[in-house]
Amino acid sequence: MPAEPRYVAWFEPEHHIVEYVSGFFRRRFGGMRWSILTPDRCAHWEGEGPWKARGDGADTAFEGQVWFTAGVDREAAPQDDAFEDAWRLYYRSIFNPARLKVRAMLSEMPQKYWRNLPEARVIPSLVQAAHHRAAGMQAIVKPADQLRCGPRPSAPGEVAARRLAQAPAGTLEQLGLQAAGCRRCPLWEPATQTVWGEGPVDARIMLVGEQPGDQEDLAGRPFVGPAGRLLDRALAQAGLDRRLLYLTNAVKHFKFKSRGKRRIHDKPLDAEILACVPWLEEEIARVAPVLIVCLGATAARAQLGRAVRINEERGRIFDGTPPRLLTFHPSYLLRLTDPAAAADAFAKLVADLRLAARVGLASHSTGTAATASMEGTR
Numbered sequence: 001m002p003a004e005p006r007y008v009a010w011f012e013p014e015h016h017i018v019e020y021v022s023g024f025f026r027r028r029f030g031g032m033r034w035s036i037l038t039p040d041r042c043a044h045w046e047g048e049g050p051w052k053a054r055g056d057g058a059d060t061a062f063e064g065q066v067w068f069t070a071g072v073d074r075e076a077a078p079q080d081d082a083f084e085d086a087w088r089l090y091y092r093s094i095f096n097p098a099r100l101k102v103r104a105m106l107s108e109m110p111q112k113y114w115r116n117l118p119e120a121r122v123i124p125s126l127v128q129a130a131h132h133r134a135a136g137m138q139a140i141v142k143p144a145d146q147l148r149c150g151p152r153p154s155a156p157g158e159v160a161a162r163r164l165a166q167a168p169a170g171t172l173e174q175l176g177l178q179a180a181g182c183r184r185c186p187l188w189e190p191a192t193q194t195v196w197g198e199g200p201v202d203a204r205i206m207l208v209g210e211q212p213g214d215q216e217d218l219a220g221r222p223f224v225g226p227a228g229r230l231l232d233r234a235l236a237q238a239g240l241d242r243r244l245l246y247l248t249n250a251v252k253h254f255k256f257k258s259r260g261k262r263r264i265h266d267k268p269l270d271a272e273i274l275a276c277v278p279w280l281e282e283e284i285a286r287v288a289p290v291l292i293v294c295l296g297a298t299a300a301r302a303q304l305g306r307a308v309r310i311n312e313e314r315g316r317i318f319d320g321t322p323p324r325l326l327t328f329h330p331s332y333l334l335r336l337t338d339p340a341a342a343a344d345a346f347a348k349l350v351a352d353l354r355l356a357a358r359v360g361l362a363s364h365s366t367g368t369a370a371t372a373s374m375e376g377t378r
């Protein structure tokens with residue numbers, strides 16, 4: 001039976017690494033017989049499977065082990081290798097002149113190693129001709145070759161611009177699309193998207209929160225995260241149908257601090273709240289609700305134009321067009337660690353929403369709303 005061929009490589013490492021790296025080659029090319037020849041030391045592997053011991057004395061090979069001999073000169077390695085021509089041919093055929101990056105090529109394989117690479121002989125000519133070959137390739141590309149799966153998809157900016165142009169003028173939809181490109185304050189940049197309000201344009205009650213949270217930022221919808229679910233429970237207990245309400249936020253972009261992979265809510269600054277007020281005012285003008293429920297201090301700040309202590313002022317309706325009712329933000333309840341305090345706050349939130357239902361759904365006049373405030377539920 002003919003002996004298995006032996007593959008021989010010549011290399012000139014700068015350091016004494018042959019023994020150190022031999023395990024890699026044994027694992028990588030375990031099924032072949034090979035020798036790595038260097039001027040300092042040579043490594044040999046006889047393949048897996050039974051074979052007879054080779055060598056002599058310290059250079060004796062043992063089955064399952066790479067064995068080593070003294071270093072040799074370049075001439076000891078095969079000089080004419082038919083495989084090298086085949087390899088150069090293959091290298092020429094896979095070389096893509098349009099993707100040539102000489103600097104990256106040199107950093108991955110510094111030129112000092114080229115003298116031992118069979119393909120190094122053809123690299124200079126390939127690099128030299130790359131520009132002309134790439135230009136030639138470009139010249140023969142037909143439009144149909146560029147994309148075979150239909151017209152090029154529009155960039156997100158183009159889609160938004162088209163939708164904005166098509167949106168009926170002066171509508172909530174058009175405003176929301178305009179807000180999607182808002183850059184009035186720095187909050188737009190790290191956020192995923194503008195979270196515009198949602199709900200019927202003729203809703204009688206508008207709920208205003210602080211800002212979108214992590215999940216709202218990703219979904220592009222208000223009150224869909226944990227605070228939104230708590231709000232849903234409170235609305236249900238207060239007898240309010242969320243589908244009939246308009247829900248929005250005082251600040252339309254998610255403000256956060258990054259902690260590792262987590263995005264932690266960060267309170268908006270006064271300047272950011274004020275920068276966003278015009279959007280909220282536009283929503284209020286289009287929806288024209290009978291009552292606005294401010295959920296938390298940021299919404300109250302945006303609506304009353306002053307700092308507010310929710311614990312002291314919640315459950316009251318403030319005169320205006322339309323009147324404003326202050327209550328807790330549901331995320332405040334989520335932060336309460338004492339179960340009794342959380343239950344008490346939830347009961348107050350439900351009571352405030354019941355008041356909102358009475359005022360918002362039963363009355364159209366500020367006067368009646370003000371009367372309701374006197375019946376408050378504090």
Ligand code: SF4
Nearest residue numbers: 182184185253275276
């Ligand atoms: S937070 Fe409001 S004002 Fe600031 S960029 Fe977003 S939409 Fe514009």
